[in-house]
Amino acid sequence: MVIVYALVFFTGGGKPEPKLGIDLQGGTRVTLTARTPDGSAPQKDQLDKAKQIIEQRVNGLGVSGSEVITDGNNLVITVPGTDGRQARTLGQTARLYVRPVENVQPATPQQATPALAGQTAAQAIAAAKALRQAPGGDAAANQAAVSKLTAQMAKTDCNPRNTDPLQGNDDPSQYLVACSQDGAQVYLLAPQIIDGRDIADATATTSSQGGAWIVQVEFRNAARDFWPKYTGANIGKQTAFTLDSRVVSAPQIQGAITTPTTEISGSFSQSGAKDLANVLKYGSLPLSFKSSDAQTVSATLGLSSLRAGLIAGAIGLVAVLLYALLYYRMLGFLTMLSLIVAGIMVYGIMVLLGRYIGFTLDLSGIAGLIIGIGMTADSFVVYFERIKDEMREGRSFRSAVPRGWARARRTVWSGNAVSFIAAAAIYFLAIGEVRGFAFTLGLTTILDLVVVFLVTHPLVALASRSSFLSKPSVNGLGGVSEVAKERRLAAAQSGAGAAASQKESV
Secondary structure, three states: OHHHHHHHHHOOOOOOOOOEOHHHHOEEEEEEEEEOOOOOOOOHHHHHHHHHHHHHHHHHOOOOOOEEEEEOOEEEEEEEOOOOHHHHHHOOOOOEEEEEEEEEEEOOOOOOOOHHHOHHHHHHHHHHHHHHHOOOOOHHHHHHHHHHHHHHHHHOOOOOOOOOOOOOOOOOOOOEEEEEOOOOEEEEEOOOOEEHHHEEEEEEEEOOOOOOEEEEEEEOHHHHHHHHHHHHHOOOOEEEEEEOOEEEEOOEOOOOOOOOEEEEEEEEOHHHHHHHHHHHHOOOOOOEEEEOOOEEEOOOOOHHHHHHHHHHHHHHHHHHHHHHHHHHOHHHHHHHHHHHHHHHHHHHHHHHHHHHOOOOEOHHHHHHHHHHHHHHHHHHHHHHHHHHHHHHOOOOHHHHHHHHHHHHHHHHHHHHHHHHHHHHHHHHHOOOHHHHHHHHHHHHHHHHHHHHHHHHHHHHHHHHOOOOOOOHHHHOOHHHHHHHHHHHHHHHHHHHHHHHHHHHHO
16 A cells, blocks of 8 residues: 555656546547548448547557547547547557668758648659669669659658648658658658558567667568568668658667567657557558547536445445444454555555556446445455354354454455456456446456455454454454354253263163
8 A cells, every 4th residue: 555655646746636537527529530542531441440440549548438439431539638639649540661761851940831842742752763663773863863852851841730741642662751750850761661560569668778768569470570681781771660651760770680579769758659559559540530629528427426426335335334343343343444445545546547557437437446345345244254153163263263264265266256257358348438347346356355365364363362352242253152152052961961861871
């Protein structure tokens, strides 16, 4: 608990509050308008495929509570909170290519100049492509065409606010004039040597050298064998990774890369690296999209529903605690203490999950938490009843605790295993808010085991060693003790009667 709350208050810089879902706090909506190269309407299967990939990206960010719906030729993404950056990132086409760098220059400010400066650059690209592919092409003419592209670099708009760069001009088989993501540099790039569809996996991590955030990419198919050969033959040259026609990284090859993974480095923040890894991992969208301005949407249920849910959970918890105190007395007090510990841990973990993986707590998630904490109380009842069973057989409270625990923990393990399997099945098979319910239910199931094994049982074991707490009037087990005494008396009387009968017969 100390570690969890040290992370809550001393890392992340945010408020110690869970992130709330769309139904409780509202969110930000971004509309993605599909565009095809010839301007025709997109096909339904293309929109369905794009929606499926975006939903996978949403799931890749964690249980974020985002919604993706199809509206005509548009995809509408709604994310919790007021930050529309995440929604725009989810809509990236993720057209990643690896291209050799032919030239690089500092970008110059432009005055409303479209990226690639229109058809002139496109024509130069086509000319360079034709000369490059012509058998025995004139090297001087080829160099002249590339020189045109080099001159065109000075006219390219690299303003990072240009959210629609190079649309329709990024043919991977052609030369490309592209900007860096921060707009500081402009590159002349040769045709692609590796397609992003040959990416097997992508993971955001920190560099072992400087601690900066990087993206580790693992290639597959022919690219897996080609990349070591290419890097070995081009040591000292720059190679660019382009995403949606912008250069995300252009590292210099220091040596042959023979490891399964390659690092994409750049000025990445933690969220930027995770976003990039997410869109690369789940593949390219079959359509390009133009995003609208982010719009704030109101909560579908509101804080009054949250307040009602919390009040309902509190009433149920208080009822359980009162019953436990009346029925188990001292053991009921230990139940109350254990449930308080479980609730505090759940709250801290909710804050950390919202801060680091974007988890948002909606009303269905709150229902999962309440049910999970109630199941924790069930585990206590199983344990205490096993102790009572041992005492009914004539054992003292102190000797009944370890024996009762040995019997109870198997039941606790089995019950929680069934609950966790059910929660996992619901999480992987369901969609939308039901996944949030399954996630919180599974989380509290794990916490149930932690609390019972590391808090409740040690406390009961300590109580059994106290002469005061072992008194039947204190621990609430007086009735069981009386039953045990009656059984021992009955057994003694039965034994005495049997002995007398045997004596008479003799």
